[in-house]
Amino acid sequence: MALTDFGKTVRKARLDAGETLLTMAKSLNVSAAFLSAMETGRKKISEEWVNKICLFFNERGIDVEKLRVYADISNKSVSIDGCDPDTQILIAGFLRSDLDAETLAKVNELAKIVGQKYKK
Known part of the structure; x- marks a missing residue:
């Protein structure tokens, strides 16, 4: 395998x-x-x-x-336990969206920026 x-x-x-x-x-x-x-x-x-x-x-x-x-x-799963309700809604909405490749790339870049700021 x-x-x-x-x-x-x-x-x-x-x-x-x-x-x-x-x-x-x-x-x-x-x-x-x-x-x-x-x-x-x-x-x-x-x-x-x-x-x-x-x-x-x-x-x-x-x-x-x-x-x-x-x-x-x-x-094939990410736990949202412990996330506040607004974050859970955001995640659920994102997962159900039908975004094109260009929009996904932009969201990915934003997520990287947020992730870097969170690490500091």
């Missing part, structure tokens, strides 16, 4: 860290099959596991900055 973007990111980071699937699995106290299932999209990736995997790589000096986004894409 093909790797998701989440899986590709984890695999590259693992290689950069000099880890194998088996050594990473042992460090995280899970089976290699469990990690493989997350990488290929056969298993949903919880926020807990994103945090554990990010920590695993951060401890090895490897940045996996987009891992959370790739997990959401792999899961």
